[in-house]
Amino acid sequence: MTLTPQWLDELRARTSLSTLIGRTIKVTKAGREYKACCPFHNEKTPSFTINDEKGFYHCFGCGAHGDAIRWMTDQRGLPFMEAVKELAQAAGMDVPAADPRAARRAEAAKGLHDAMAAAQSFFEEQLGGIDGGDARAYLQKRGISDATRRAFGFGFSPDSRGRLKTALKDFGEPMLVEAGLLIDPDGAEPDGGNARKRDSYDRFRGRLMLPIRDIRGRVIAFGGRIIGAGEPKYLNSPDTPLFDKGRTLYNIDRASPASRSTGRVVVVEGYMDVIALAQAGFSDAVAPLGTALTEHQIERLWKMVEVPILCFDGDTAGQKAAIRAATRALPLLRPGHSLAFATLPTGQDPDDLIRASGAQAMDAVLGSAEPLIERLWRHEMAAAPLDTPEQKAALKQRLRAVTDAIQHPDVRAHYAHAFRERYDALFFARREAAPFQPRTPSGSGSRWQRDKRGNWKPPIPPVGTEARAIGVSGMEQRLLRAILAALLRHPEQIASHREMLSALQIGDPLLAQLLAAMISASFRKETVETQALLTILGQGELYNMAKGMLRADAFTLTPDRMTTDPDRLARDLEEAVRVMAQGPELEAALEEATRRFKDDVSEENLAEQQRVRALKADHDRRLAELAQSEDIV
Known part of the structure; x- marks a missing residue:
């Protein structure tokens, strides 16, 4: 598609900048302009001004400056085209399509988005009705407040094979199947001879429902937790034209703008962890969706902050997930971009820790996050005994394999140097860089x-x-x-x-x-x-x-x-x-x-x-x- 300067100027002219910004922060009329406390840095006296006539904002404190599109990319964290599409939708403008096929794809996607929005409304309505009593009780038991329930859009899918199908019948079965809302038992197989075609049915039944949103806040998939007995415990939408679980991070739409002010993004294991953190005041948390962290998700995190914090459980499964993420990140490392690792106490998830010790305990866990190189060193050290010369040489070989996986030459050289220093300090007598501390009979601890x-x-x-x-x-x-x-x-x-x-x-x-x-x-x-x-x-x-x-x-x-x-x-x-x-x-x-x-x-x-x-x-x-x-x- 081609976005001409004239088209972009028209988009800016149709967008009320003070109204757009006022959806996120409190703005106050000041003469012909508006004022607010700057969202890009902490301040108590407003120095952030918005000029609707000229179509820009400016902060006299930190120098932040831009138009409506820049606000969407810098404050909301949207990619440029996503920002343009959202502004165009609000302004009633059609984004130019490069060819008829692209236009048809855009129209199809619009229909899928409408279907997902309708499904979200249906699930929310069911949670508030008679059928949603057990789901509401579960939320209450988990300590999830009404404000949190509304913010994250909790809903409920009745334990029925056709309630959603009937409620959304106007969209047609093919679209609902494509959106992942219905299951077609015959799939793409042709209807042969006298074979009787089986009916499609609701994918989610008897589950507490959570919408999964894209960076623009549009519902693109669902996650459902079973209420009562049943398997699987958690069920996500399948991959669809809207949803690619390997490229999506749960809560990205809320965490991305939050990370602009905190300078941090926290990756936890599941969406209930994200919700528990958000309720405790940690609004910059995201989670992968039932898979190990992928290369695409790591790159998406790096668009938010240079060093995301991965906070997994302290049990074996959680630490294996951390190492898988570390290994997957190695070929992607580049100057300034890495990962940090925070470990929860064994047997506790974020909700358990916050309930037992308060938000300050979670702050302490995140504050003690260790760099990627520390996590890799500790993992390789603990991978096998180090008693014999052969075992020590094997450690050296494992460390070399780690550095060889790094693509960027400068980063790879620094890792190799750091590992070599640690290895030599561990196994060889020379310690000139770290003076020997002799044992003294008096226990004084004095150093040479x-x-x-x-x-x-x-x-x-x-x-x-x-x-x-x-x-x-x-x-x-x-x-x-x-x-x-x-x-x-x-x-x-x-x-x-x-x-x-x-x-x-x-x-x-x-x-x-x-x-x-x-x-x-x-x-x-x-x-x-x-x-x-x-x-x-x-x-x-x-x-x-x-x-x-x-x-x-x-x-x-x-x-x-x-x-x-x-x-x-x-x-x-x-x-x-x-x-x-x-x-x-x-x-x-x-x-x-x-x-x-x-x-x-x-x-x-x-x-x-x-x-x-x-x-x-x-x-x-x-x-x-x-x-x-x-x-x-």
Whole structure:
């Protein structure tokens, strides 16, 4: 069809802009113009003006400006042609048709729309009559108010095979079948020979009815919920010339303008969820119609907002639906356009949550929606165990398949980079971007920090901490020197034992400085060599101490196995460091158990004191064995 500038000017001239806008917001006469509070931004003092003579609106607050068509596209969210068609219908103008076939299709569609509008009136009338008593009781039980019932157009289809057919007989059976209102049991099969043609009958019987509307608010289909026993529980209209369930979103006509003010659109699982949210004040919710979210529906959502929120149930079915939507969106992703995911508590739908905890609980759920990449990462992480190298490699392969599905090169590159960072941080020791947080016996939670030169410095214990330090002599100090000597010879082991090493409280200041320098160096590289470590230490006491430890006759750990069996060295180091770290902790635990027993002489406290004392004795015995071992020269 061709819309000439002259035809569009005539359409604007026949449209009263103040009347059109006044259907949505309150307008007030102000001289030759009208004023209102702007619907495009929040304001208390009207700065939105409407000029009927010139045919435009303008907001002096946010700059919104346009004519009748622009109002329909920006505020109502209609596509351009839909906006033109609705204005033309109100103005009594025919939209030009490109050819006779298009004109015939438009006329046929007009007849179907009229039939659907008549069916909606019939269903609403039945809900208010005698037959609609059980349906009204169901609405009352669900807590649906009369205002909500009217806003969403609830109706009722009597449990009869021909009541609607009789009421709409003027439209003719073929049109009612085409509209999906009647079922033709013979379908398109020809009437052969003496075969008797069976009568068509009402599709919806004994159901609470909900109209499904297009973006312009016209009824294009119905959804019906059974009242009483029967299957299926929910029944939707079939696909028709007016209705394509894969392209339609329930409540799109109301949610689209609402999303213009909220900047949000929420996708829930079904139309009763949409209605419960609307009644609680969430007017920007939509739902697919009995199918998983399709590519067409995702694109339609993106015309409303760049990042719609998908809010599904927390049960298995709801989370599977969320992942299906996420997977379907991957090839469509483009800069700025994505999805977010909010999860309802398990066992609750929006109505349950709002009834139990109020609208603020729903607000909290929507406010905690996670980005698409987070949902995909968590799903792939939980898809299979990650205990073996093969399973870890399988995770990497699954993540690669996710990124390969993304068509846009820039988006795909960012996803690949983000997944690679998370994967490396999960399975590899290098954590330079996220500094290691050592465990401290005092429970202070202090973090390692960089100094002005970028070197890592150990945490400073809080004032008042009296954790016992490793002595400057005796078995603990002997074992400590052996540990440090082994780490100097095998610096690649530092990162593996860094957490327990960081927890050690060392009484000898020079040994403490040497350990801190070694740990700091391990943050710089995934693997640091002995010579590089000596260079970092520089000249001075630390350097001389380290060189002394590296002499062949100096303290070391398992010298006869340190080169031929690195796995054994790693296990010996882990045990030695663990034994050293446990000493102060066990002493503190024994002191606490003894104090409790003194304060309360009970069998329970006595048993706890004896248990900790036995652990401390075992620890001291193992410490002596390690410190006096022939492996420590």
